[in-house]
Amino acid sequence: MKARNGAVLLVLAMVMGCSAGETADQPAQDSQVAAAPAATAAAATTQEPTGPIDQALATEGEGYFTSRGCASCHKIDAKLIGPALKGVTTRRSYDWIVAMVVRPDSMQQNDAEAKKLLAEYGTPMVNMGATKAEARALFEYLRQKSQ
Ligand code: HEC
The missing domain is CATH 1.10.287 (Helix Hairpins)
Incomplete structure (x- = not known):
């Protein structure tokens, strides 16, 4: 709701x-x-950040990666509790990633790809209360790390 x-x-x-x-x-x-x-x-x-990396936005996103607890389940280069996030911005759309970050609980119930991931990883990604603006900054950080 x-x-x-x-x-x-x-x-x-x-x-x-x-x-x-x-x-x-x-x-x-x-x-x-x-x-x-x-x-x-x-x-x-x-709006989806495109073109050259917005360095300030990526740095902001890196901060949220720790402060929103993403780092306790994710690494960039290796699988932890969740998938390695390097390259995620090329394998998933911006809208999908933002939706997953902002409301993973709903995605696990309604989105076919998120359901598949949950089945694969066994642990549900937790809703960490990230806002859409924070998700956008997180996306830019992940986009930078995927280059
Ligand atoms: C409690 C552990 C946990 C936390 C905290 C967490 N995640 Fe996840 N994440 C997962 C798991 C597990 C998956 C795989 C899907 C599932 O099981 O729900 C996942 C999936 C993802 C995906 C999709 C990966 C892919 O390969 O398609 C992205 C993107 C993502 N998480 C980003 C984040 C971000 C950004 C944060 C911080 C706001 C975060 N996650 C917090 C565990 C977590």
Whole structure:
């Protein structure tokens, strides 16, 4: 339920982001002015980082790798409790990785690939309470480590 609310909010933020863009050079009403900056910021923190590695974002992600407890179950180069994460950003999509980081519990129930991994590893990945913005930084860290 929580995850579904999150998805609805994301869609809402995206829709608001688009309409704000389309009306950007028209005189906006007060309510649009108030809504636009938040919607744009939300979209920016959930977009897939592409192109050259954003070093600052990757360093931020490296911090979350420890502070969110990922390091207790994952290493980059070797299997621990969970899979080695080197190359994960090339074998999985951005959306899949973010979903797995933010709500692994739901993925283990609903996603075919996550179910397969769980069957293989025997231990469920735990929901560590990472936000989408943190997942994005974690993705950039993993993308850097996969190069
Ligand atoms: C309690 C141990 C544990 C913790 C903590 C944990 N994971 Fe996992 N992770 C796993 C296991 C086990 C799997 C394999 C799937 C499953 O069993 O649910 C997995 C799978 C994954 C995958 C998919 C790997 C692949 O090969 O497709 C990614 C990406 C991932 N974890 C990232 C993270 C990140 C980032 C964090 C920190 C926010 C984290 N994990 C925290 C145990 C953990």
